[in-house]
Amino acid sequence: YHLAREKKGMSLRPPYRQPHHLASAISLIGGGTYPKPGEISLAHRGVLFLDELGEFSRKTLDMLRQPMESGEVTISRVKQTVTYPSSFTLIAATNPCPCGYYGSRERYCTCTPRQVTDYQLKVSGPILDRLDFVLSLKSSGLQEKAASETSAEIRHRIGCVRSLQHERYGSHSLNATVSYQQLERTAGFSEVQLQRIGIVCFEQKWSNRTQVKLLRLARTIADLQGSETMTDSAIQEAIEWRKLPNVLQGGEHLGPT
Structure with a gap:
């Protein structure tokens, strides 16, 4: 956090980072003229949560491939090359299409088949290959029974x-x-x-x-x-x-x- 110029006190809790989907590749991976850690390094030994995964650019998401595999990221610049740790647990959430209703039985999806395909292809095969599992959720009402385990x-x-x-x-x-x-x-x-x-x-x-x-x-x-x-x-x-x-x-x- 000191290298990233963030003010954060010491804590025994693992870090939790939730970058916005408009975050740049540099802010997510790290870099800059004078290289500093990105979100994946600030989430080291903790959780990196990417909400609205389909809204991230494919180029930015593909840059996660090597850090997810090796647990570290190397940033090379003309003057120096630095390596930061980036062993994190990735949790991501996304809608199945731009309007959010593809496959829904309650609302009509207004997206074209091409839009649905392009949206889902934002997450490339190599990224999916690095995930342990993908869970498909359906909408539920407030009256439905809560989980029995706390x-x-x-x-x-x-x-x-x-x-x-x-x-x-x-x-x-x-x-x-x-x-x-x-x-x-x-x-x-x-x-x-x-x-x-x-x-x-x-x-x-x-x-x-x-x-x-x-x-x-x-x-x-x-x-x-x-x-x-x-x-x-x-x-x-x-x-x-x-x-x-x-x-x-x-x-x-x-x-x-």
Whole structure:
């Protein structure tokens, strides 16, 4: 924050950044004549929330690809080259079209098919490939039943699962950050389960990156189920989550990593 010339006190809470969709590529990624950190570095070890993802320019969003992969961003200028950390959890939300009603059963969409396609293509395939899952939401009324689990209960459950993963890997690593070799060695996948995931990825034409994400996601689901071994139901649920990006219809879409 000092390098970015922001006044912010010390805090034990992870950072949370929510840049506007009109933010420039430099403010998001970092840079300038005298390079300074951007939003992705200010969100290091925290959350970067991109609301109205479809309103960001495609060029700006594509610049997230390398930082999301490596956890750092390198900015090169004539006088100097600097590298800033940028390991963040990305959460994004967007409407399915410019008017927001594509696929809705309650309102009529006024967008042309070309407008819908162009809007959804703002998020390129490589960016979608780096998301753990995409969730399609539908509108709900205020009278509908609230979630039965409170935020405090969810936080406690997540904390228990994180402790379990720290113990499994013998370090501060989690399913999302541990090396693939160690994940495969300790996660408890059987040969039959690994073959099943390989076949599904081949049939769906998913990349090797997606296959590794499936393993990480399935192991996390099994942990949340309280299972020490890898379950077939956890693998099936992970596969269903990965299929969702191909079903862009109605509601907003969320994609954390």
